[in-house]
Amino acid sequence: MKIGLLVGSLRKNSWNKKLAKEVAELLDVKTYPIDLSEMPFYNQDLDGASPHEEYQRLREDIKKCDGFIFITPEYNRSLAPVLKNAIDIGSRGPEGNLWTGKPATVFSSTIGTMGGVSSNLALRQSFNCVNLISPSNPEVYLAKINELFDKDGRLVEATRPFIKSACDDFVEFAQKFVD
Numbered sequence: 001m002k003i004g005l006l007v008g009s010l011r012k013n014s015w016n017k018k019l020a021k022e023v024a025e026l027l028d029v030k031t032y033p034i035d036l037s038e039m040p041f042y043n044q045d046l047d048g049a050s051p052h053e054e055y056q057r058l059r060e061d062i063k064k065c066d067g068f069i070f071i072t073p074e075y076n077r078s079l080a081p082v083l084k085n086a087i088d089i090g091s092r093g094p095e096g097n098l099w100t101g102k103p104a105t106v107f108s109s110t111i112g113t114m115g116g117v118s119s120n121l122a123l124r125q126s127f128n129c130v131n132l133i134s135p136s137n138p139e140v141y142l143a144k145i146n147e148l149f150d151k152d153g154r155l156v157e158a159t160r161p162f163i164k165s166a167c168d169d170f171v172e173f174a175q176k177f178v179d
């Protein structure tokens with residue numbers, strides 16, 4: 001099984017990027033980082049007979065993965081636009097909706113006190129539309145993410161078991177969808 005990891009922040013020193021690295025280590029299955037740093041906004045005019053090469057790269061990445069973890073901050077009480085853009089691009093194009101029937105979950109984290117719950121749930125709303133199958137468990141909303149990494153840039157021991165168990169729960173769920 002291969003789990004694609006998509007991060008909702010483009011920032012070089014993003015906490016969510018750091019979290020994604022930890023998640024990649026804690027997952028007991030293969031992971032595949034899906035890079036969205038150069039992805040243009042979805043424009044149907046760029047998606048005709050010969051679609052934009054970045055759109056097609058993303059679509060190939062989606063096809064390689066059996067499931068997805070979206071790791072995201074919250075922006076103004078809603079989802080990260082780069083992730084919504086990726087969902088839109090993956091849902092259209094020559095081969096149609098490539099997300100359909102695949103398992104996905106969201107780990108949200110912010111430096112504030114609510115852990116990105118609004119962005120997490122808003123993203124799951126789009127999952128519904130493209131038929132990404134999202135279990136109610138795990139639920140990961142990490143508040144004060146800036147306090148959850150030690151001086152070496154590693155996730156603190158106190159939080160590690162929680163993330164490990166969320167990863168394990170998601171893999172157990174995703175396994176049901178793999179032939």
Ligand SMILES: Cc1cc2nc3c(=O)[nH]c(=O)nc-3n(C[C@H](O)[C@H](O)[C@H](O)COP(=O)(O)O)c2cc1C
Pocket residue numbers: 009010011013014015016017073074075076077078109110111112113114115116
């Ligand atoms: C435009 C913008 C809007 C934000 N809105 C929220 C918000 O609604 N809720 C929240 O908890 N944090 C909000 N933040 C703070 C982010 O949680 C914080 O910048 C976080 O570190 C971003 O994630 P990153 O470190 O992975 O880039 C916002 C930040 C920006 C730049």
